[in-house]
Each structure stands twice: as structure tokens, then as C-alpha cells.
Amino acid sequence: MSFNPQEMAKDILLRYWDGSLPVNPVTIAKKLDLNVIYGGADLELSGSFDADSHTIFINEDDSLNKQRFTIAHEIGHAVLGHGSSPRTKIRYNQANFQLKEYEANLFAAELLMPIEAINYMIKQTEIGLKEMAEVFSVSSQALEIRLKRLGYLL
Numbered sequence: 001m002s003f004n005p006q007e008m009a010k011d012i013l014l015r016y017w018d019g020s021l022p023v024n025p026v027t028i029a030k031k032l033d034l035n036v037i038y039g040g041a042d043l044e045l046s047g048s049f050d051a052d053s054h055t056i057f058i059n060e061d062d063s064l065n066k067q068r069f070t071i072a073h074e075i076g077h078a079v080l081g082h083g084s085s086p087r088t089k090i091r092y093n094q095a096n097f098q099l100k101e102y103e104a105n106l107f108a109a110e111l112l113m114p115i116e117a118i119n120y121m122i123k124q125t126e127i128g129l130k131e132m133a134e135v136f137s138v139s140s141q142a143l144e145i146r147l148k149r150l151g152y153l154l
């Protein structure tokens with residue numbers, strides 16, 4: 001089976017998100033019957049997902065925003081049927097591009113920065129990028145990637 005990462009994230013938000021920001025990926029993981037454990041992961045990794053035990057391991061040495069993104073990313077691996085996955089600290093560029101990682105990142109961006117919230121803030125408020133990143137509790141880099149993909153930033 002193959003899933004569309006963004007549609008999957010929207011569906012999960014509809015079912016499990018209470019509408020408050022920032023989106024809490026731990027609450028959503030629990031509603032999906034996924035365990036979230038801090039530590040226990042390989043120290044070289046930001047996080048990993050063990051499909052057999054339905055467990056997401058998070059590196060607690062990362063910043064809180066990074067941890068949130070990693071949890072959302074690992075939820076993506078879980079719901080997109082990717083099986084067990086590590087998430088390395090290595091940035092994925094074209095040379096080591098991997099489809100599953102790309103899909104999990106698309107899922108995470110959609111989950112943590114819901115499209116309705118982005119559209120509302122941009123069209124109805126004067127909010128700046130820095131504040132917007134704070135409201136979503138994401139890195140400004142993650143927000144910029146999201147806004148570029150949506151055509152709001154060049």
C-alpha cells in the first residue's frame with residue numbers, strides 16, 4: 001500500500017488534533033498507540049522507530065524543537081508503513097536522498113504546521129517568520145522549507 005504523506009497528516013490532524021498550537025506530536029503518537037521513549041536511541045541518531053514494539057525513540061540531547069520534529073517524522077514512518085527506521089543526523093541532500101525520509105519530512109511538516117493555521121496567519125495576521133516559528137514550535141529552517149513548498153516564500 002502506498003500513502004500520500006500530506007493527506008495522511010491532514011487525516012490524523014482531523015481525527016486527533018484538538019486545534020491548539022503548537023501541535024503536540026507526543027499526544028498524537030499516543031492516540032495512534034505508539035510509545036515515545038526519550039533516550040535509548042543510538043546517540044548518533046535524532047530518533048528511530050521500532051515497528052515491532054511500536055516505539056519511537058528520541059534523542060533527548062537535541063533541542064526541543066528538533067525533538068518535536070523528529071517525533072512527528074517517526075510518526076510518519078509508522079503511519080506510512082515504512083517499517084523500522086533510523087533517523088540520522090546527516091542532512092539528506094541529493095546525493096543521499098531517500099524517498100522514505102523525504103516522505104516522513106513532508107508528513108512531519110504537515111502535522112506540525114497545519115495548512116489551515118499557516119493560511120490563516122499569512123492572510124489574516126501580520127505575524128513575522130520568527131514569531132510564526134515560535135507559535136508552531138519549529139525551527140525557522142523547518143518553517144521556511146514549509147512556506148517555500150506552499151509558494152509563500154521564494
Ligand SMILES: [Zn+2]
Pocket residue numbers: 073077085086087100101104
Ligand atoms: Zn526517517
